[in-house]
Amino acid sequence: MADGRVIALAALALAASALAGCTVAGTPQPSPDPGLVSRYFTDLDAAAAQGVRSEQQFLTSTQVPAFADRVCDLNGVTITATPTLATLRPDPGWTVPGSDKRPSGSVYVVAVSLTIRQGNSVVGTQIGSQRVVVDGGRAYGFAPCPAQ
Structure with a gap:
């Protein structure tokens, strides 16, 4: 029974640190x-x-300023995104795939549901994660690159 209580207290402490915006190691x-x-x-x-x-x-x-050269043409579609804000969390160790540059500011990840439309027709949906960078009181994103 005591072991169960220790595990429960450890889980509670870990959850509290996560809610406070800290990593397990305590880096704010x-x-x-x-x-x-x-x-x-x-x-x-x-x-x-x-x-x-x-x-x-x-x-x-x-577009995240350090990656302004990576904006793709939408190729005739529009993309809407519905974030699940309950999943929003810091992602400080994330780097852009294929790049050694890091965005300035704070990187966050959030689950999103994307809907791709061509005119009035839905041509695709996708659920995934999207990074948002907050820098200088402004939110930046990474433009999606639809399949050509």
Whole structure:
């Protein structure tokens, strides 16, 4: 019974440190601003509702600055994203695949449900993770690259 209590207390301490925005080792991580991240996705979807050109402009203007050269053409589709903000968490060790550059600011990961449309037709859906970078009080993302 005592072993069970120790395990329960250890689990509670681990959960408390996770909720406080710390890694298990105790390195402090900034807490994400769910409102700022939520607005990023709301603005993304609003741009998509206005069409491919508007969404392309939004993605170009909110691309993580260190990766501004990696904005893809949307190839005639719009992409909306519904984040599950309860999954939003710091991801300080993440690096962009295929790059040795790190984004400045704080990197967060959140589960999203993506819907890809061509005109009024849904041509694809996907559930996955998306990184958002908060730097200087602004949220940035990584423009998706639809299959050509």
